[in-house]
Amino acid sequence: MAVLVAVSLYFIIPPSVKTRLGLDLQGGLEVVYTAKTADGKPPSSAELDQTIGILDRRVNGLGVTESAIQKQGTDQISVSLPGIKDAQQALDLIGKTAQLEFYKDDPQSRPVGPVDTKEKALKQLKREGVSQAEIDQLSAEGNTDKYALVQRPADPTTSEPEAWYVFNRPPALTGEAISGARAGFSGQNNKPNVLIDFTAEGSKKFQEVTRELYRTGLLKNTPQTFAIVLDNVMESDPMIDYTDPGLRDGISGGAEISGGNMTIKESQDLAFVLKTGALPVKLEPTYQQQVSATLGKDSLDQALIAGLVGLGLVLVYMLVYYRFLGLVADLALIVYGILLWGLFNAIPVTLTLPGIAGMILTIGVAADANVVIFERIKEEVSHGKTVRSAVNSGYALGFKTILDANILTMLTALVLFFFATAQPKGFAVTLILGVLVSMLTAVLFTRAMLGVLAGFAFFNRPSLMGVSAGQIELGVAAQAESSVAASRRRRAGSAAGVAAPVAAGASPSAVEPAPTATGSRGPSNGRRGTGSRKRKKRR
Amino acid sequence: MNFFRRLYSFDYMGHKAWWFTLSGIIIVIGLASLFIRGGGNPINGLDYGLEFQEGTRVTVAFESPPTLADVRAVVSDAGYPGAQIQETADVSGGAATGFQIQTPMLTVAEQAELKTTLDEAFTISSPGGTPSWGIEVVSASFGRQVVDSSLKAVAIALVLILIYVTFRFQWKYAVGAIAAEFHDLLIVIGVYSLTGREVTTATIAAVLTIMGYSLYDTVIIFDRVRENEPKLVRMPYGDMVNESLWETLTRSLNTSFMSLLPVLCLFFFGGETLKDFAFALLVGIISGAYSTIFIASPVLTILKEREPKYRKLKLAARADES
Numbered sequence: 074m075a076v077l078v079a080v081s082l083y084f085i086i087p088p089s090v091k092t093r094l095g096l097d098l099q100g101g102l103e104v105v106y107t108a109k110t111a112d113g114k115p116p117s118s119a120e121l122d123q124t125i126g127i128l129d130r131r132v133n134g135l136g137v138t139e140s141a142i143q144k145q146g147t148d149q150i151s152v153s154l155p156g157i158k159d160a161q162q163a164l165d166l167i168g169k170t171a172q173l174e175f176y177k178d179d180p181q182s183r184p185v186g187p188v189d190t191k192e193k194a195l196k197q198l199k200r201e202g203v204s205q206a207e208i209d210q211l212s213a214e215g216n217t218d219k220y221a222l223v224q225r226p227a228d229p230t231t232s233e234p235e236a237w238y239v240f241n242r243p244p245a246l247t248g249e250a251i252s253g254a255r256a257g258f259s260g261q262n263n264k265p266n267v268l269i270d271f272t273a274e275g276s277k278k279f280q281e282v283t284r285e286l287y288r289t290g291l292l293k294n295t296p297q298t299f300a301i302v303l304d305n306v307m308e309s310d311p312m313i314d315y316t317d318p319g320l321r322d323g324i325s326g327g328a329e330i331s332g333g334n335m336t337i338k339e340s341q342d343l344a345f346v347l348k349t350g351a352l353p354v355k356l357e358p359t360y361q362q363q364v365s366a367t368l369g370k371d372s373l374d375q376a377l378i379a380g381l382v383g384l385g386l387v388l389v390y391m392l393v394y395y396r397f398l399g400l401v402a403d404l405a406l407i408v409y410g411i412l413l414w415g416l417f418n419a420i421p422v423t424l425t426l427p428g429i430a431g432m433i434l435t436i437g438v439a440a441d442a443n444v445v446i447f448e449r450i451k452e453e454v455s456h457g458k459t460v461r462s463a464v465n466s467g468y469a470l471g472f473k474t475i476l477d478a479n480i481l482t483m484l485t486a487l488v489l490f491f492f493a494t495a496q497p498k499g500f501a502v503t504l505i506l507g508v509l510v511s512m513l514t515a516v517l518f519t520r521a522m523l524g525v526l527a528g529f530a531f532f533n534r535p536s537l538m539g540v541s542a543g544q545i546e547l548g549v550a551a552q553a554e555s556s557v558a559a560s561r562r563r564r565a566g567s568a569a570g571v572a573a574p575v576a577a578g579a580s581p582s583a584v585e586p587a588p589t590a591t592g593s594r595g596p597s598n599g600r601r602g603t604g605s606r607k608r609k610k611r612r
Numbered sequence: 613m614n615f616f617r618r619l620y621s622f623d624y625m626g627h628k629a630w631w632f633t634l635s636g637i638i639i640v641i642g643l644a645s646l647f648i649r650g651g652g653n654p655i656n657g658l659d660y661g662l663e664f665q666e667g668t669r670v671t672v673a674f675e676s677p678p679t680l681a682d683v684r685a686v687v688s689d690a691g692y693p694g695a696q697i698q699e700t701a702d703v704s705g706g707a708a709t710g711f712q713i714q715t716p717m718l719t720v721a722e723q724a725e726l727k728t729t730l731d732e733a734f735t736i737s738s739p740g741g742t743p744s745w746g747i748e749v750v751s752a753s754f755g756r757q758v759v760d761s762s763l764k765a766v767a768i769a770l771v772l773i774l775i776y777v778t779f780r781f782q783w784k785y786a787v788g789a790i791a792a793e794f795h796d797l798l799i800v801i802g803v804y805s806l807t808g809r810e811v812t813t814a815t816i817a818a819v820l821t822i823m824g825y826s827l828y829d830t831v832i833i834f835d836r837v838r839e840n841e842p843k844l845v846r847m848p849y850g851d852m853v854n855e856s857l858w859e860t861l862t863r864s865l866n867t868s869f870m871s872l873l874p875v876l877c878l879f880f881f882g883g884e885t886l887k888d889f890a891f892a893l894l895v896g897i898i899s900g901a902y903s904t905i906f907i908a909s910p911v912l913t914i915l916k917e918r919e920p921k922y923r924k925l926k927l928a929a930r931a932d933e934s
Contacts, residue, residue: 357751359751360749366742383878391870394866427817430889434893477780481777484772489820
């Protein structure tokens with residue numbers, strides 16, 4: 074036991090370093106994303122795992138130390154970033170699909186566009202004979218198996234308005250062709266851009282596409298363009314200059330995204346998401362919580378004050394009510410607190426606000442175990458047993474009750490754990506651990522303490538258990554009385570005048586005294602049950 | 613003191629009808645409140661927290677706190693005339709008054725815009741370099757999911773309790789325990805409707821906890837009843853349950869009181885989230901202590917007294933008295 078306490082203390086000190094705080098206590102950001110495939114279907118398990126891997130890379134790139142990325146159910150991912158400084162940047166970057174696609178911008182690949190609104194683009198597609206169901210899906214998700222709806226944002230520098238396109242899927246090239254991306258500056262106008270490197274295969278494909286565009290341009294005598302589309306937004310539409318014979322064999326090596334008015338930061342962010350790879354799914358934030366560090370600290374302080382005052386009150390109450398046994402219980406409670414905290418840090422459990430609430434509630438649960446055992450011991454002592462044997466049998470009988478009661482508490486806590494969303498989960502975890510540790514303390518500490526104490530002569534005094542000599546006498550008398558006799562006496566009710574004082578003494582209420590009960594009673598309030606009730610009526 | 617003494621000798625089982633009536637009245641008042649506040653639909657009779665709906669809640673503190681009207685004007689100009697705004701004390705340790713602003717669901721870009729607007733208007737306080745800016749965004753699908761899983765959790769918890777108590781005791785005990793559970797659930801719902809307190813995920817967690825924990829004292833008493841059953845064979849069942857109640861009353865009350873102490877501290881000293889937890893726990897623990905004695909035990913007695921053996925004993929006892 075001492076070893077366990079020592080180990081726990083090792084895990085606790087110093088608390089500021091070794092206790093993990095949830096983001097509601099130290100500030101931070103939590104986002105729950107719902108994942109959908111590009112055409113709006115639920116994702117496969119493999120896709121979800123792949124997404125988590127990519128999110129992990131992105132989060133690490135943000136320099137967050139204690140991030141946690143978890144699958145929730147079949148289509149949700151929760152990302153928690155405690156202590157993060159720039160929540161806005163994180164929100165911008167993490168959930169971006171970063172699906173980069175290259176489309177040839179010619180009539181074969183582009184059934185619609187450019188038109189000036191989304192509605193017009195969809196209407197025009199409808200005229201092409203596309204079913205309404207597919208149009209609806211395209212409108213909601215941006216992609217179907219056959220089409221991609223693409224927006225080109227307005228460009229303030231050239232005052233070109235926004236435009237909408239529909240491209241045929243699959244694109245000429247996808248993000249899979251990319252091996253790397255970096256932010257830089259365009260050689261032409263010195264504006265921020267993003268340079269893309271292709272994989273060997275990607276490079277070959279890109280060269281093929283650009284060569285075709287060059288030839289078409291030459292044939293038609295008009296320059297051809299291709300569209301670089303990121304998450305259904307056209308980032309740039311470079312033109313292949315057919316008059317430049319240097320492009321005869323297509324472009325190899327890399328490509329450049331230099332659309333519109335990228336700021337340096339935007340170009341860096343874009344390079345970052347492209348480098349970490351595209352998500353195989355679309356992520357929609359369904360729940361987001363952002364807590365400021367000051368708010369978190371306030372909550373923590375309040376919770377600690379509440380916990381300490383609560384613990385203090387329970388300690389005082391146990392001491393006042395159970396006297397010497399209360400001292401044992403108080404020590405047990407303190408040991409319980411140390412063990413629980415040590416266990417949390419050892420696992421480690423991230424402590425959240427609901428988690429602290431669970432911990433504070435288990436103070437009560439731990440105290441309950443002592444109450445049940447002590448009451449049982451007192452009962453046994455008042456039945457005339459020696460303190461030592463009362464401790465043994467009282468402990469055994471009491472523990473049985475505690476076990477049943479605690480299992481029921483844990484059952485519901487388990488249900489809570491499996492069904493609850495993030496926050497109450499922390500509550501369930503601390504509750505389950507708390508109940509387990511409280512039983513461990515009851516077995517290892519309370520039991521051992523009582524066992525050792527029972528060996529000392531001074532301890533063998535019923536008064537230490539809070540039982541008076543008079544109570545023992547009455548308790549023994551009650552035990553001696555056969556149950557049949559007791560039953561008859563009760564049934565006899567008012568008729569049993571002579572037996573009344575004994576009946577009063579036999580009252581288990583003397584065994585379970587109210588704090589000031591003396592154990593001796595007059596006949597008038599001594600009789601109970603149906604008998605006494607009926608008698609009062611007759612009076 | 614006479615009152616306390618009477619607690620240990622009172623005929624609890626003989627007054628079943630009274631307890632059931634009392635609980636019935638309280639529950640009916642709660643249900644009536646649900647119906648009235650919900651305008652005929654009891655489901656709408658509770659104030660659901662953000663987690664159950666769709667929307668955004670911003671918690672923010674400013675350098676020099678503006679008035680509520682000022683904030684409302686700025687938020688309204690920013691394009692959210694329907695936003696619910698209230699002052700809260702729990703931001704930045706009371707140093708600055710905080711505001712809670714509830715708007716429809718905002719995208720990441722809209723959040724940033726609102727933050728800039730508010731910062732320009734009132735300067736968001738930022739002790740230690742990080743702004744006092746908290747935000748919670750919930751989509752409708754998330755809210756539905758919370759409701760679904762909460763209801764499922766309550767149903768499954770009830771079934772598990774039924775199975776466990778049947779397994780460890782007997783199905784008649786289990787029915788008593790479940791009756792007490794329903795009683796506690798209805799009381800908690802009623803109290804939430806009457807007080808108009810917000811139902812949050814914390815509330816649901818607390819209610820589930822109560823479902824397990826409120827059985828603590830029920831188990832204590834049932835344990836004793838089971839122990840006394842073979843010992844006091846000739847006693848009418850109700851008297852035997854009374855006997856068991858008196859014997860274990862101190863520990864039942866003490867265990868409930870012992871958990872009330874820390875929960876009361878949570879309620880008075882904890883922040884908003886903890887207060888939510890604590891309030892539901894508070895109502896649940898009190899109702900649970902009551903329902904152990906006045907619902908679970910009488911229901912068990914009623915079921916047991918239908919058994920031929922105990923029916924005979926009861927009739928014999930009545931015959932004796934008359």
